[in-house]
Amino acid sequence: MANTDTRIELEPLPAFTDNYIWMLRQGRRAVVVDPGQAAPVSQALAKYGLTLEAILLTHHHGDHVGGVLELREQTGAIIYGPATEKLPACDHRLKENDTLQLPGIDASLTVLDVPGHTAGHIAYYGHLGAETPVLFCGDTLFAGGCGRLFEGTPAQMVESLGKLCALPPATLVCCAHEYTLSNLRWALQVEPGNTALQQRWSQASQLRAQSRPTLPSTIESELDTNPFVRTSHPAVTQAAAQQAGIALANPVQVFSCLREWKNNFQ
Numbered sequence: 001m002a003n004t005d006t007r008i009e010l011e012p013l014p015a016f017t018d019n020y021i022w023m024l025r026q027g028r029r030a031v032v033v034d035p036g037q038a039a040p041v042s043q044a045l046a047k048y049g050l051t052l053e054a055i056l057l058t059h060h061h062g063d064h065v066g067g068v069l070e071l072r073e074q075t076g077a078i079i080y081g082p083a084t085e086k087l088p089a090c091d092h093r094l095k096e097n098d099t100l101q102l103p104g105i106d107a108s109l110t111v112l113d114v115p116g117h118t119a120g121h122i123a124y125y126g127h128l129g130a131e132t133p134v135l136f137c138g139d140t141l142f143a144g145g146c147g148r149l150f151e152g153t154p155a156q157m158v159e160s161l162g163k164l165c166a167l168p169p170a171t172l173v174c175c176a177h178e179y180t181l182s183n184l185r186w187a188l189q190v191e192p193g194n195t196a197l198q199q200r201w202s203q204a205s206q207l208r209a210q211s212r213p214t215l216p217s218t219i220e221s222e223l224d225t226n227p228f229v230r231t232s233h234p235a236v237t238q239a240a241a242q243q244a245g246i247a248l249a250n251p252v253q254v255f256s257c258l259r260e261w262k263n264n265f266q
Contacts, residue, residue: 008107008128010174012213013040018178019063020215022136024128029053029104033124033136034176038067042074053104057081057090058138059121064176078103084120094122114140114164116157117147125167133171135219137164142175143217144183144200146228148263154256158231165229169220180204180214186265187227190239190258196224231255 012020015037022033023044030050034057035041045052052075057065059082068088071077080100083093094100096113109126114137123137139147140157141164149157164173184201191197200221204214222229230236231251240257241248248254 006106006129008105010128010134010172010216011044012174012215013044014178015040016063020174020176020178020213021067022174022176024102024105024107025050026105031056031102031105032071033174034058034064034138035067035071036063036065038070038074041067041071045075051075051104052077054078054080054102056109056124056136057087058123058136058140058176059118060085060087061118061139064138082120082122085118096122100124109136112163114160116140116149116152116160119151121147121152121160123164125171128172133168134174134216135164135167135171136174138176140164140175141173141222141226141229142177142183143173143180143204143214143222144187144226145179145262146226146259149259154259155252157259158252158255161229165219165223167219169218169223171219172216173218173222174216178208178213178215180217181208183262184225186262187225189265190227190261191230191233191235193235194225196221200225227258228255231258 008026011023015021019036021035024031030052031054032041055077079090080092081087081090083095094111098111101108109124112123114121114123117139125135128134207214227236231254240254243261244257
């Protein structure tokens with residue numbers, strides 16, 4: 001049954017110290033993505049008078065799934081998640097190119113396999129209304145960064161990031177952590193002459209000074225400022241080679257150097 005209220009609202013619910021649980025709401029219906037804690041979702045449901053229809057999971061880490069069982073008990077929400085990962089609960093297992101119609105929300109999402117951070121990580125891509133493309137990418141792509149490689153390889157992550165960055169430039173990037181300032185601080189070490197990056201740092205700093213989210217980002221912004229998706233850009237390639245102290249032959253080698261550089265960046 002279609003929702004008679006046509007406007008779909010998108011809101012990041014803060015959790016833990018730097019997580020976001022993304023909530024989609026339309027009328028009195030809601031869907032959430034990666035609820036690592038139940039309380040922020042329960043509070044938002046009460047605040048807006050909402051019924052939670054579904055929970056979408058991108059991967060198995062506790063700060064993304066820790067609130068699932070409590071929310072299922074409270075609401076009976078349907079749970080969707082990656083086909084190959086161990087989850088606390090999951091009603092529908094999803095893989096590349098699966099499509100789901102969001103219960104209670106007039107939107108459908110397509111699943112992308114994006115291994116790297118974890119072996120079975122997935123992302124969800126679709127549209128809010130007729131014109132707004134949106135991506136829920138968990139810990140694969142961040143604003144100015146990407147997830148650490150806990151279970152996957154550099155080659156897998158390069159392919160996964162390439163898949164995400166082939167989406168339309170206006171796509172809203174709804175990642176799961178407020179890591180933007182630390183990512184951009186590092187990115188400025190890689191590309192100090194990137195004016196788009198300098199402007200983004202200024203804007204993000206102002207938002208955080210006001211305790212406002214820096215997200216969602218856009219694919220266009222990531223392509224302009226995120227070193228991890230700019231591994232073929234001459235300035236990034238040169239900076240990575242200088243950091244490594246050796247010539248780097250391809251984007252996977254550049255990425256591997258960047259990931260190690262970021263891992264150790266203070």
